Amino acid sequence: MATVRPVDDAHTTYAVVRISVFVAVAGVTFAGIADWFGSPRVALANLAFVLGWTQLVGL
Amino acid sequence: MAPLGKVARKQWTLNVLIFTAAGIVASLVVGELIATPGAHLSRDITASLAIASLGVLALLARELAWISFPLPNLQRQTDPRWRWRTFPVLAIAAWGFDIGSSVTTWATFSGAWAMLIIGGVLGEPQTAAALLAAFWCGRAATLLIGPGLLSAPTSTAELLEDLSTAAPVLRTIHVATLVCVFATLILWIGFTSRVLN
Numbered sequence: 001m002a003t004v005r006p007v008d009d010a011h012t013t014y015a016v017v018r019i020s021v022f023v024a025v026a027g028v029t030f031a032g033i034a035d036w037f038g039s040p041r042v043a044l045a046n047l048a049f050v051l052g053w054t055q056l057v058g059l
Numbered sequence: 060m061a062p063l064g065k066v067a068r069k070q071w072t073l074n075v076l077i078f079t080a081a082g083i084v085a086s087l088v089v090g091e092l093i094a095t096p097g098a099h100l101s102r103d104i105t106a107s108l109a110i111a112s113l114g115v116l117a118l119l120a121r122e123l124a125w126i127s128f129p130l131p132n133l134q135r136q137t138d139p140r141w142r143w144r145t146f147p148v149l150a151i152a153a154w155g156f157d158i159g160s161s162v163t164t165w166a167t168f169s170g171a172w173a174m175l176i177i178g179g180v181l182g183e184p185q186t187a188a189a190l191l192a193a194f195w196c197g198r199a200a201t202l203l204i205g206p207g208l209l210s211a212p213t214s215t216a217e218l219l220e221d222l223s224t225a226a227p228v229l230r231t232i233h234v235a236t237l238v239c240v241f242a243t244l245i246l247w248i249g250f251t252s253r254v255l256n
Contacts (some may be wrong), residue, residue, distance in 0.1 A: 012208050012221045017228045019204055023197075024232045028239050032184040040247040041186050044177065046194040047240050051170030054199025056222065 016056075023053050060151075060202060063212075071206065074151050079199040081152040082159020086195045089160050090178055090188030097182025105251050107180045112244040114176035118169035119237045122230065132166045159195045168195065168233045173240055 027050035034043035060078065063071040073128050097107075120126045137144025137157040141150040161171040174194050208218055 012218060013225045015208060016204070016222060018223045020225070020229060020232055023200075024236060028236065031239060031243065035243055035246055038250065040243055040250070041189070043243045044174075044240060045189055047236050047243065048170075048174050048190045048193035049197035049200075050236045051168070051173065051233060051240075052194040052199075053201060054170065054236070055167055055198045055231045056201045056229065 020053060024050050027053075060205070063206075074147075075199070075202050077148060077151045078155035078202070079196070081155030081201055082095040082195040083172070083192050084199035085156040085159035086161065089162065089175075089182045089185075093175055093179040094182055094187035097179055098184060100182060102182065104181070105248055107182065108244050108248045108251065111177045111180045112241060112248070114180065115173050115237060115244060117239045118173050118176075119234065119241060121169055122234045122237060130166055130169060131162070132171075132173055133163050134165055135163070137164055144198040149251040155199075161191060161194065169228065169238065170233055173237060177240075177244070 027046045031043040031046040034040070034046060060071060060074050062076065071073065117126070117128075121128060126191050137154050144150070145153075166172075171191075171194055174187075174190040178190050181187065209215065
């Protein structure tokens, strides 16, 4: 029996890249805001989230 | 777990919550353990931050392949056979706890060690626990996009194959984020130096 493939390989990769870039930009922006307000621990927590995201454990 | 998200949404949601919660517990335990020894040492936050910065710099150089050294993670992956050896709920919790600890399974990138180094060197158990929990939440959050990327519950292997093409971009994001971590530590050193003087 033929294996069912994702709709479009390029689409899958593009979707992952697009979401990951969004997560990274959001995380770094929040980290920058936290730094601005003198909360480096909060900034690091935001960056930790982005670092964790790039490991893609759920997939 | 992603295939389950295509066929049984309610069960999948529960499994994701169990998996994430177990990983958070593991992160908090590891965070407390690595920071507790440092908490009993003399506290010079500027020196601690400088050491943490050097550690992050070394990890950054490793990611850029300027230097090479093995990460002290155990070279194993979590065991999928737990699914058939115990109750499904327990297996999911065990997987979450195992991966969520950040040190008992093989790591693709160095980021977890950046958080472990910062948490351990600072000697602040709550900070270390929070950083590792945030790192884990980032990892676990990728579960949420899994079902959306699958066209059918049987296409997991093909999806994983396709995702390997996204690996260079993910590595670039990882490296850029490590640069931001380093910058934050340097800013923190500058801030503490100003306050102390």
